[in-house]
Amino acid sequence: MRRLDASDPGFAAAFDALANDRRESDTDVSTDVAAIIARVKAEGDVALADYTARFDRFDLETRGWSISKEECAAAYEALAPELRDALDLAAERIRAYHAAQLPEDRDYRDGTGARLGARWRAVDAAGVYVPGGRAAYPSSVLMNLLPAKVAGVERIVMMTPTPDGETNPVVMAAAHIGGVDEIWRVGGAQAVAALAYGTTKIAPVDVVTGPGNAWVAEAKRQVYGVVGIDMVAGPSEIVVVADNKNEPHVIAADLLSQAEHDPTSQSILFTDDGDFADAVAAAVAGIIPTLNTAPTMQESWADNGAVIVVPTLADAIPLCDRLAPEHLELAVDPAEADALFAKVRHAGSVFLGRQTPEAIGDYVAGPNHVLPTGRRARFSSGLSVTDFMKRTSFLALDDASLAAIGPAAVALAGAEGLPAHALSVANRLNKDSL
Amino acid sequence: MRRLDASDPGFAAAFDALANDRRESDTDVSTDVAAIIARVKAEGDVALADYTARFDRFDLETRGWSISKEECAAAYEALAPELRDALDLAAERIRAYHAAQLPEDRDYRDGTGARLGARWRAVDAAGVYVPGGRAAYPSSVLMNLLPAKVAGVERIVMMTPTPDGETNPVVMAAAHIGGVDEIWRVGGAQAVAALAYGTTKIAPVDVVTGPGNAWVAEAKRQVYGVVGIDMVAGPSEIVVVADNKNEPHVIAADLLSQAEHDPTSQSILFTDDGDFADAVAAAVAGIIPTLNTAPTMQESWADNGAVIVVPTLADAIPLCDRLAPEHLELAVDPAEADALFAKVRHAGSVFLGRQTPEAIGDYVAGPNHVLPTGRRARFSSGLSVTDFMKRTSFLALDDASLAAIGPAAVALAGAEGLPAHALSVANRLNKDSL
Numbered sequence: 001m002r003r004l005d006a007s008d009p010g011f012a013a014a015f016d017a018l019a020n021d022r023r024e025s026d027t028d029v030s031t032d033v034a035a036i037i038a039r040v041k042a043e044g045d046v047a048l049a050d051y052t053a054r055f056d057r058f059d060l061e062t063r064g065w066s067i068s069k070e071e072c073a074a075a076y077e078a079l080a081p082e083l084r085d086a087l088d089l090a091a092e093r094i095r096a097y098h099a100a101q102l103p104e105d106r107d108y109r110d111g112t113g114a115r116l117g118a119r120w121r122a123v124d125a126a127g128v129y130v131p132g133g134r135a136a137y138p139s140s141v142l143m144n145l146l147p148a149k150v151a152g153v154e155r156i157v158m159m160t161p162t163p164d165g166e167t168n169p170v171v172m173a174a175a176h177i178g179g180v181d182e183i184w185r186v187g188g189a190q191a192v193a194a195l196a197y198g199t200t201k202i203a204p205v206d207v208v209t210g211p212g213n214a215w216v217a218e219a220k221r222q223v224y225g226v227v228g229i230d231m232v233a234g235p236s237e238i239v240v241v242a243d244n245k246n247e248p249h250v251i252a253a254d255l256l257s258q259a260e261h262d263p264t265s266q267s268i269l270f271t272d273d274g275d276f277a278d279a280v281a282a283a284v285a286g287i288i289p290t291l292n293t294a295p296t297m298q299e300s301w302a303d304n305g306a307v308i309v310v311p312t313l314a315d316a317i318p319l320c321d322r323l324a325p326e327h328l329e330l331a332v333d334p335a336e337a338d339a340l341f342a343k344v345r346h347a348g349s350v351f352l353g354r355q356t357p358e359a360i361g362d363y364v365a366g367p368n369h370v371l372p373t374g375r376r377a378r379f380s381s382g383l384s385v386t387d388f389m390k391r392t393s394f395l396a397l398d399d400a401s402l403a404a405i406g407p408a409a410v411a412l413a414g415a416e417g418l419p420a421h422a423l424s425v426a427n428r429l430n431k432d433s434l
Numbered sequence: 435m436r437r438l439d440a441s442d443p444g445f446a447a448a449f450d451a452l453a454n455d456r457r458e459s460d461t462d463v464s465t466d467v468a469a470i471i472a473r474v475k476a477e478g479d480v481a482l483a484d485y486t487a488r489f490d491r492f493d494l495e496t497r498g499w500s501i502s503k504e505e506c507a508a509a510y511e512a513l514a515p516e517l518r519d520a521l522d523l524a525a526e527r528i529r530a531y532h533a534a535q536l537p538e539d540r541d542y543r544d545g546t547g548a549r550l551g552a553r554w555r556a557v558d559a560a561g562v563y564v565p566g567g568r569a570a571y572p573s574s575v576l577m578n579l580l581p582a583k584v585a586g587v588e589r590i591v592m593m594t595p596t597p598d599g600e601t602n603p604v605v606m607a608a609a610h611i612g613g614v615d616e617i618w619r620v621g622g623a624q625a626v627a628a629l630a631y632g633t634t635k636i637a638p639v640d641v642v643t644g645p646g647n648a649w650v651a652e653a654k655r656q657v658y659g660v661v662g663i664d665m666v667a668g669p670s671e672i673v674v675v676a677d678n679k680n681e682p683h684v685i686a687a688d689l690l691s692q693a694e695h696d697p698t699s700q701s702i703l704f705t706d707d708g709d710f711a712d713a714v715a716a717a718v719a720g721i722i723p724t725l726n727t728a729p730t731m732q733e734s735w736a737d738n739g740a741v742i743v744v745p746t747l748a749d750a751i752p753l754c755d756r757l758a759p760e761h762l763e764l765a766v767d768p769a770e771a772d773a774l775f776a777k778v779r780h781a782g783s784v785f786l787g788r789q790t791p792e793a794i795g796d797y798v799a800g801p802n803h804v805l806p807t808g809r810r811a812r813f814s815s816g817l818s819v820t821d822f823m824k825r826t827s828f829l830a831l832d833d834a835s836l837a838a839i840g841p842a843a844v845a846l847a848g849a850e851g852l853p854a855h856a857l858s859v860a861n862r863l864n865k866d867s868l
Contacts, residue, residue: 083849086842093839097550106534115786116531116800121779123813137850170849206813224658225666228813232659250861256854291853334830341828345555352549352830355862359855360831363843366550367827379557379640379662381825391815393801394775396768396786397794405527408520409797415517415604416571419725420690421793427684428789 001281001305005274006315018306019322023235023264023374033189033218040193045201051190056132056163060185063165065201067172067183075172083170090364091142091177097366098150101385114401118393122152123228125203126388127195128180129210129220130171132161132187138174139362143369143383144210144230145178151388156180157205159195161187188212192219196226207388209370230383234374235264238358239323239347241316241340242269242331244276246354252283254329257359259300260293266304268323270316277307317343324377327351327358348377402428435715435739439708440749452740453756457669457698457808467623467652474627479635485624490566490597494619497599499635501606501617509606517604524798525576525611531800532584535819548835552827556586557662559637560822561629562614563644563654564605566595566621572608573796577803577817578644578664579612585822590614591639593629595621622646626653630660641822643804664817668808669698672792673757673781675750675774676703676765678710680788686717688763691793693734694727700738702757704750711741751777758811761785761792782811836862 004014039047049060076084107117126148130141141158148156158175162185175183184202186194192212198204208220209230220229238258242251255267271277284305288297310316313332317340320328324346330337330353337352344350348371351358362369370383397405406429413421438448473481483494510518541551560582564575575592582590592609596619609617618636620628626646632638642654643664654663672692676685689701705711718739722731744750747766751774754762758780764771764787771786778784782805785792796803804817831839840863847855 082845086845086849089839089842090846093544096544100540101552110527110530110800114799118535118801124779139846139850221659225655225810247861250858253854253858253861257852257858260852260854287854287857291857293851293853297854337830344826345558346824347826350826350828352828353832355833355836356829356831357858357862359847359852359858360836360840360843361827361829362855363846364839365548365829366544367552367829371827372824376659377824377826379824382827384825390780390806390811390813391818392778392781392784392811393795393805393816394784394786395790395795395799395801396771397790398787399789402789402794405523405798406794408523409794411516411520412524412573412797413793415520416573417727418691418694418793419727420687420694420721420731421796423721423725424684424687424691424791424793427681427687428791 001301001307003277003281003307005309006311015319021304023266023304027214029214029218030222033215033222036189037193037219037222040190040199041197044199048186048190048194048199051188052161052186055188056161058162058165058185065184067167067185069176072172072176072180072183075169076176078169079173084173086364087138087142087174087177090139091146093364093366094142094146095150098147098368098385102150103386103389103391112401112404113398114405115396116394118391120389120391122154122389123206124153125155125157125205126153127157127159127205127208129191129208129212129216130158130160131212131216132163132166136160136168136171138170139369140211141171141174142178145175145180147368147383147385148388149179151385153388155205157195157202158183159186159191161185161191189215189219192216192223196223209383209387228387230370230387231372231376231380234376235266236261236373237266237268237323237325238327238329239268239270239320239325240329240331241313241320242271242276242329243313244271244273246331248276248279249283249287251280251331252287254357255280255284255305256287256291256297256301257357258327259297259305260291261296263296263299263303265300267301268306268308270308270310270313270320272310272313274309277309281307313340314343320347321345324375326371326373326377327361329356329358346377348372348382435735435741437711437715437741439743440745449753449756455738457700457738461648463648463652464656467649467656470623471627471653471656474624474633475631478633482620482624482628482633485622486595486620489622490595492596492599492619499618501601501619503610506606506610506614506617509603510610512603513607518607520798521572521576521608521611524573525580527798527800528576528580529584532581532802532819536584537820537823537825546835546838547832548839549830550828552825554823554825556588556823557640558587559589559591559639560587561591561593561639561642563625563642563646563650564592564594565646565650566597566600570602570605572604573803574645575605575608576612579609579614581802581817581819582822583613585819587822589639591629591636592617593620593625595619595625623649623653626650626657630657643817643821662821664804664821665806665810665814668810669700670695670807671700671702671757671759672761672763673702673704673754673759674763674765675747675754676705676710676763677747678705678707680765682710682713683717683721685714685765686721688791689714689718689739690721690731690735691791692761693731693739694725695730697730697733697737699734701735702740702742704742704744704747704754706744706747708743711743715741747774748777754781755779758809760805760807760811761795763790763792780811782806782816
């Protein structure tokens with residue numbers, strides 16, 4: 001963990017180093033992934049069966065390619081009531097937040113009488129990747145499936161590895177709630193390739209989303225353009241801006257809620273009180289050994305954690321913008337939180353006030369928890385219904401509106417050396433001469 | 435040119451072949467591009483100067499790195515009045531259409547008292563690539579710059595090669611109208627690398643858009659994730675659905691307006707009248723030799739053109755959806771155009787009625803002419819202001835709303851094996867025990 005003080009002479013350089021830290025893995029899997037994709041394109045289901053046998057020790061042909069909707073419904077029914085209610089509440093709130101995101105169509109006439117507009121439609125099919133093992137989070141299943149469902153996608157496909165045949169009942173229950181249409185027991189880059197290019201068994205989709213390991217992420221990157229993808233995901237981060245009216249151990253737990261995800265996660269505290277900074281750091285050290293994610297938290301906090309003392313909390317905001325964090329907590333009085341938030345330029349999701357822990361946003365708040373990481377909040381946004389939709393613009397002219405704007409198009413086509421463009425407009429301007 | 439008839443026994447296979455045609459170049463420039471990007475990252479301006487000397491025969495150090503705003507203003511003033519007025523009209527209409535796209539922020543309370551919302555902000559800086567030579571279209575300059583300007587981007591950078599020092603005065607005039615802040619005389623993959631990573635002279639940007647050759651397109655693909663990009667662009671296409679009340683030579687010119695762009699462009703006519711189909715094909719053959727883009731049109735039409743006879747025009751729509759064309763003309767009576775459009779699922783931009791040539795949309799209609807190509811209208815949309823913006827979601831809870839939804843978050847965190855997440859919420863639920 002780094003402790004920085006903005007009043008120290010070396011602060012600018014130290015903060016630059018922190019902001020420019022590249023926590024992403026340098027392992028280059030692009031060649032391996034390209035080979036997997038090429039083989040799935042060439043051999044289809046045979047390649048999927050072979051990779052699945054090899055990587056997941058699971059024979060798709062004898063043990064079954066897919067998980068049925070009925071199995072998911074049964075998993076949902078078998079959940080402990082408290083957990084089932086929690087998933088239902090999360091789904092209800094995620095649906096409501098995303099339904100309000102549905103874009104409005106436009107259809108209007110301008111001053112020339114030209115009719116213009118834009119119309120949104122869902123994509124035909126979406127594929128959601130769900131990791132097996134440690135990172136298989138039912139909350140992520142909901143966060144990916146529900147925006148597609150709310151968008152109106154008619155076919156939603158889930159791909160998930162089931163190593164040694166193992167399935168996660170809570171993930172299956174979430175798939176049931178999310179209304180998935182197909183679940184294939186295929187993971188890794190080969191699953192992404194199947195979604196993008198299709199196989200005999202698995203029809204291709206139009207958009208691929210969902211978290212995954214380095215192979216999955218690289219595969220999504222390589223099929224980008226063949227299909228739409230949600231984003232390039234990197235290690236996640238939280239920045240907490242807190243005053244000394246917070247309990248140190250409460251803020252410490254917030255920082256650790258990010259640190260427990262992965263050793264590459266980053267947790268940073270900005271505060272205007274050096275004693276509070278030290279108290280939080282001490283609380284972090286005290287909490288780590290008490291939780292069973294201790295090894296991950298320890299590594300993340302040691303390598304990437306930071307506690308930064310600033311003269312005033314307002315001074316933290318431009319520094320925070322440099323980090324463009326995935327998550328930002330403004331743990332101060334409500335009015336001050338609003339004032340600070342008004343100055344924030346770059347953050348994926350912001351949590352206002354002392355009673356709004358980031359972890360709420362991971363589960364039940366409603367906004368999507370799939371957010372831009374690794375400074376990408378500078379230019380990208382959390383997952384939304386529009387990631388599963390596309391916009392078609394349209395135009396209708398009559399004689400009058402064509403006469404009003406057509407000659408300018410002819411002039412510009414001429415200047416660009418495109419005579420057929422000019423002719424196509426001019427033909428209609430001179431209808432009497434046809 | 436292929437002539438297909440939906441009533442022929444071999445039609446399904448022939449149409450499949452047409453729809454699956456991959457017109458994109460197979461030239462693999464990815465290794466070359468990766469080397470250029472790596473060198474620009476390592477050597478910065480030195481690399482830019484060297485590549486520019488080599489590829490554009492232009493010495494940046496002695497002849498100047500940039501084109502000034504004053505030069506652009508002078509180019510604008512020097513334009514022929516008709517052309518200047520045409521550019522001004524185009525800009526005014528593009529601005530108006532895109533201003534109406536500006537997304538609304540959300541800020542509301544739900545039934546628990548939780549405050550939720552989303553806030554949009556422009557990115558800090560955008561870079562627009564503008565090709566030199568044949569494909570340097572002032573209309574594209576406006577179509578890329580104005581959405582960024584309307585979005586509120588504070589720094590807009592243009593990169594354009596000036597081979598042998600040559601500049602295009604209409605492009606410079608368009609840059610003036612678009613309100614560009616910097617223009618650098620750098621092109622190719624090296625320009626994209628400079629935008630993404632920055633050099634001593636050129637500060638990095640957050641989003642890179644604009645058309646370019648295979649090197650530029652591959653460079654954008656490789657820097658995707660470091661910056662946002664508009665899209666992966668492929669060869670463009672037009673589909674015209676027309677009845678026999680159109681003049682054949684008018685529809686022929688529409689088809690050729692796409693064919694003159696590039697030999698890989700594709701122009702396809704659907705009609706319900708075989709005689710009309712033949713008349714259009716004859717008109718195409720007649721027009722080609724009369725225009726100075728004849729060689730390009732000839733190659734595009736011969737290789738990629740198609741005339742398809744369908745029993746009714748409604749039968750064309752599902753076929754058209756398979757093609758997901760960049761541009762779709764519905765050259766029929768207005769009411770029929772509306773009815774057909776209601777059935778269209780996949781198209782970048784649609785032109786309704788006999789008096790709405792696609793070429794109007796390239797210049798002065800208002801909607802963006804940067805559109806998804808190569809079947810990507812299945813999942814992606816034309817360039818818009820939101821490509822230069824990002825959304826930050828936010829949440830504020832009080833004791834009551836946290837009490838309402840917090841326990842569900844604790845339950846889900848427990849099920850996912852993330853104890854620090856659970857602790858971070860539970861700490862605040864049990865304030866009395868702190």
